[in-house]
Amino acid sequence: MTKHAQSMLLGMALAALVLPATAQTSSTTSTPDNPPPTVNQRKENQQDRIANGVQSGELTAGETHNLETKEADVNHEERDMRKLDNGHLTAADRATLNQQQNKLSNQIYNDKHNAAVQNTNPKSEVGKRAENQQDRIAQGIRSGQLTAGETAHLEGNEARINHEVHNDRAANGGHLTAGEKAQVNRQQNRQSGRIYRDKHNGRKQ
DSSP: OOHHHHHHHHHHHHHHHHHHHHHHHHHHOOBTTBOOOOHHHHHHHHHHHHHHHHHHTSSOHHHHHHHHHHHHHHHHHHHHHHHHTTTOOOHHHHHHHHHHHHHHHHHHHHHHTSSOOOOSSOOSHHHHHHHHHHHHHHHHHHHTSSOHHHHHHHHHHHHHHHHHHHHHHHHTTTOOOHHHHHHHHHHHHHHHHHHHHHHTSSOOO
16 A cells, blocks of 8 residues: 555545534534524433433433433422522523533433343343333433433333343243232332323323
């Protein structure tokens, strides 16, 4: 390979590295024509990212429970701030919420890119029901029918069921007994009812 060809390849490689970083910087830089996202816009974006992670299996029920608990805490703090200022947020309030949302955004990214995943193609009946519940929760997050607090509660239940199934399988050579399947089915029935009620109670994110 000639020196000229080597130089061209090196230049192309450097461009491939620089362009994504440039695009990312430009998309997050605020200008008069491109103002920074509002608190509500950022909340909506975080919820969409969580919903996508639940749907894709990149977020486990336990991770989603943790993320949505923090999201609910931020929402609660925002409501308290608005109560103190006649429904408005001060510049200091916005800065505080923005810092919290930055931390949550990083945690969403880290949780979606770690080794922990939720099985999105289960073979067992129990696994398929769990996947169906996760799909319903993801749809509720995306549509706003489920608040962060409701999602945190639902995913906490889901994580407990998953943990119980895992322990039962570990104790029985990877299988569930008929009694264990019946127990899990009852728990999933209750969870299904909770999902329906939370999605239809009139509360919105």
